[in-house]
Amino acid sequence: MEEEDVYQPSLGRPPGRKTGVWDLLARVGKKIFSWSVLKTIAMGQMVSLFICGTAVTSQFLAETYKVDTPMLQSFINYCLLFLVYTVWLAFRAGENGLLQIVRKKWWKYLFLAIVDVEANYSIVKAYQFTTITSVQLLDCVGIPVLMALSWFILRARYRLIHYIAVVVCLLGVGTMVGADVVSGRAAGSATSMLIGDVLVLLGACLYAVSNVCEEYVVKNLTREEFLGMLGLFGTFVSGIQLMIVEYTAIGNIQWDWKVGLLFAVFALCMFGLYSLMPIVIRLTSATSVNLGILTADLYSLFFGLFLFKYQFSVLYILAFVVIMVGFIMYCSTATYSAEPERTNQGLDNSAMKDEEEATEEPATVLQYIPAELSTRMD
Structure with a gap:
């Protein structure tokens, strides 16, 4: 005979309702x-x-x-990093x-710096050759590349919900691109679009390499070192x-306080981002x-409205x-490492892992009691 559940006001569950669905919904929520x-x-x-701030100031x-x-x-951004974090080291x-590092x-x-510098340069340079729609679409190539690199290099393993979350986020990007087409932002006077598309793909792959290196360093060493x-x-x-590449372009800048302010805001946003x-x-x-x-382009749009x-x-x-739903889905479940013997759990989603471990119920301990002792206890 099934036992009826006890009324629990904290879960909002009416008395007499069986356990199962309500418990599942409560745990998911x-x-x-x-x-x-x-x-x-x-x-x-x-x-x-911060990314939105760099995009808006660059466009200005x-x-x-x-x-x-x-x-x-x-x-300018790398100089700020040098003045703060390199001096710290x-x-x-x-x-x-x-000196030891x-x-x-x-x-x-040095390899990491070359990858990071060229990733930044490739993406920004691509806007001169292709449309913003192409950049938004092709830039998403970096996500599966990043997941593949994490799989092989960081030994990260994903659950089904992570793959579903990535698909949901990419659907959100597709919706954003469709909105660009409807509103006319996709149109432009871009020339040599093939060059621009190649630059975006190159930049996306380089960003993936840089992010994987960054994850390894900050989880196994220190943020300050990176x-x-x-x-x-x-x-x-x-x-x-x-x-x-920019010796002539710098000499042609007409400097005034507005241009200086835009450079300063860009540098501060980039420093905050890093x-x-x-x-x-x-x-x-x-x-x-x-x-x-992925929501950075949407924030840039909202600023661009004004x-x-x-x-x-x-x-x-x-x-x-849609993008936020996919992001929440991804963050709601921890990834895990293919190296269970390691004591350092830095390769996992550490925030969610701590949360899950705190909510797990202790396992039932079965203890053997001899028949004679059991009879005495009765």
Whole structure:
């Protein structure tokens, strides 16, 4: 005979209702709207807003002031990283100090800096050759590439809900592209679109490599080491490339306080992006962060409604909702590592893993009691 469930006001369950569906709904709701997931969503959208700030200021510089210096803008950001995080490492002693890290790992961080610098340059440069619609679509190639690299390099393993969440997010991007077509933002005077599309694909793949390296460093080493080394070698690489490709463009800039302010806002947004992203990646994963920042284009659109007189479409709101649903689905369940013997659980979605472990019920312990002792106890 089945026992009837006891009334629990906290779950909103009426008396006499059997357990099962209500418990499942309560657990799903608790998982989705837990503090760890909400914190991840909030920090992910802060990253999106920083990306939006870099996009809006870059567009102002390009359209209003005819300034086309993506490498100069990146160089300023790497200099800020150098002044803050590299100097921070310089005051450390021992194995975690700047000299020891450079001596042992200089070629690894040089490779990482080259990848990161060229990823930034490729994506920004692509807008000169192709349309924003193509950039939005092709940039999503980086997500499956990132998942594949995480699978082989970080030994990350995904559950079915993670794949479904990625598909939902990509559907949201498709909705956003459809809204661009309806509102006319997809139209443009782009030439040599094949060159632009290749640059987007290259930039997306390079970003995937950079994000996987970033996830490994921040989860196994320290955030300060990653940013400090990126500031050191990023300044070196971007400075050389700056002198080669943008020497003339910098000399043609008509400097005034507005142009200087736009450069300063771009640099601060980029610095905030680089400083915050390792924190979010440590809480979740690089894949999760890349899904969350798909909303950056939508934030740019909302600013563009007032600044650049874009046309609005209800499809943009639908796209935002779909992307956020997919992002929440991804964050609601922890990934796991293919290396169970490792004590460091940094490869997992650590925030969600802690949440799940806290809510797991203790296993029942079965203890053998001899028949004689059992009779005495009775």
